[in-house]
Amino acid sequence: xxxxxxxxxxxxxxxxxxxxxxxxxxxxxxxxxxxxxxxxxxxxxxxxxxxxxxxxxxxxxxxxxxxxxxxxxxxxxxxxxxxxxxxxxxxxxxxxxxxxxxxxxxxxxxxxxxxxxxxxxxxxxxxxxxxxxxxxxxxxxxxxxxxxxxxxxxxxxxxxxxxxxxxxxxxxxxxxxxxxxxxxxxxxxxxxxxxxxxxxxxxxxxxxxxxxxxxxxxxxxxxxxxxxxxxxxxxxxxxxxxxxxxxxxxxxxxxxxxxxxxxxxxxxxxxxxxxxxxxxxxxxxxxxxxxxxxxxxxxxxxxxxxxxxxxxxxxxxxxxxxxxxxxxxxxx
Ligand SMILES: [Zn+2]
Ligand SMILES: [Zn+2]
Ligand SMILES: [Zn+2]
Numbered sequence: 001x002x003x004x005x006x007x008x009x010x011x012x013x014x015x016x017x018x019x020x021x022x023x024x025x026x027x028x029x030x031x032x033x034x035x036x037x038x039x040x041x042x043x044x045x046x047x048x049x050x051x052x053x054x055x056x057x058x059x060x061x062x063x064x065x066x067x068x069x070x071x072x073x074x075x076x077x078x079x080x081x082x083x084x085x086x087x088x089x090x091x092x093x094x095x096x097x098x099x100x101x102x103x104x105x106x107x108x109x110x111x112x113x114x115x116x117x118x119x120x121x122x123x124x125x126x127x128x129x130x131x132x133x134x135x136x137x138x139x140x141x142x143x144x145x146x147x148x149x150x151x152x153x154x155x156x157x158x159x160x161x162x163x164x165x166x167x168x169x170x171x172x173x174x175x176x177x178x179x180x181x182x183x184x185x186x187x188x189x190x191x192x193x194x195x196x197x198x199x200x201x202x203x204x205x206x207x208x209x210x211x212x213x214x215x216x217x218x219x220x221x222x223x224x225x226x227x228x229x230x231x232x233x234x235x236x237x238x239x240x241x242x243x244x245x246x247x248x249x250x251x252x253x254x255x256x257x258x259x260x261x262x263x264x265x266x267x268x269x270x271x272x273x274x275x276x277x278x279x280x281x282x283x284x285x286x287x288x289x290x291x292x293x294x295x296x297x298x299x300x301x302x303x304x305x306x307x308x309x310x311x312x313x314x315x316x317x318x319x320x321x322x323x324x325x326x327x328x329x330x331x332x
Contacts, residue, residue: 007046011038033058063099076106080132083107087131090115095125107132117141153185159209162186166212169194169221174206186213196221228257241266241289247311248292248302251276256286268293280309 010023024038040050053061080102081088087102094100096111105111109128116123117138130136153159160167160181167181171193179190188209196203203223211219219225242249242264249263253275266272270289277284283306295302301310 009042011035032062059098062097066094066097066100067104070100070104075104078107079103080105080107080109080128084132084135086118087115089118092116092123102128102132120144151185151188152183157185158182159184159186159188159213163213165197166194166209169197171195171204184209186210194221196224198224235265235267239268240264241268241270241293244268245293245296247313248296251279251311253277253284255289278304278307278309280304281307283307 008021010019010021012023012025014025014027024042026034026038028034040052043050084107091102092114094105094111094113100111102113105128107128109132111128112125113128113131114123114125115131115138117140120138120140122138122140124139126136156162158181159170163186166186170181173179173184174191174193176190179188184190186209191206191208193204193206194212196205198221201221201224203221205222207219211217240263241252242262245268252263252266255261255266255272255274257272261272266274266289268289272289273286274289274292275284275286276292281304283304285305292302296311296313301312303310
């Protein structure tokens with residue numbers, strides 16, 4: 001054939017036995033692409049015009065080839081779309097065989113597909129098999145769903161149910177805006193905004209939810225706390241109603257605003273309203289602690305408003321106003 005003026009060049013895969021004549025050995029993957037590239041060098045050598053195709057043109061050509069091949073081979077008995085119809089809305093491109101759609105592929109096909117999540121628009125590649133047969137979905141949505149499931153409370157465990165007082169003051173969640181007292185657990189480490197529900201306060205402040213719900217913290221409105229602190233006074237060096245005024249402490253029946261407060265934790269100059277029980281007639285009345293202490297020190301006694309029974313202060317002369325003065329942090 002060489003005699004008739006034809007030139008032979010072999011384009012061959014690596015590792016084949018030597019043959020006479022000119023041959024080009026292709027190393028690595030031997031596909032249509034590499035074969036065409038070798039042909040190009042030979043054509044150009046012989047003065048033939050060669051048009052290099054763009055990626056898109058190659059895709060169109062290969063797409064046509066693959067489609068023709070698929071149509072020849074026929075549709076699979078069950079296609080990936082038959083198995084998972086929702087994938088139609090997430091299919092972007094077949095990276096392995098351009099132009100071949102899911103209707104031509106079996107659910108177990110290993111073609112790499114570019115997908116776009118219908119929910120979050122995240123794009124990723126995975127095989128047809130991964131999605132149609134194994135049922136894997138969008139990773140981004142999966143992570144989000146798992147996090148949401150972890151933080152969603154079971155019935156009876158929501159903040160609204162376990163801490164209705166805190167839920168009442170909830171304004172919004174800053175770290176997870178869609179969260180509400182019904183969708184959060186009391187222990188959720190979210191930063192939230194609260195509005196104080198105390199009459200006349202309405203102060204708005206921000207803190208992490210556990211600061212309000214953890215039993216060892218249980219913080220509330222900082223403005224009200226400061227107001228209360230100044231009202232309560234501080235029990236200094238153990239000097240309390242109990243230690244300094246045992247006679248009054250015997251009539252002490254609790255603070256109306258702070259039911260947990262006991263006489264040994266109440267400063268004698270506290271402005272907290274307290275209940276008092278007359279030891280003589282059993283009459284109950286309310287008065288700030290510091291008013292009773294003041295009367296006790298000044299008038300050498302403080303009386304039951306009902307029966308007039310008087311608690312005598314035998315030390316008042318010696319102490320002067322000392323009992324009141326010493327007990328006290330200055331209150332405002
Ligand atoms: Zn997604
Ligand atoms: Zn407040
Ligand atoms: Zn009385």
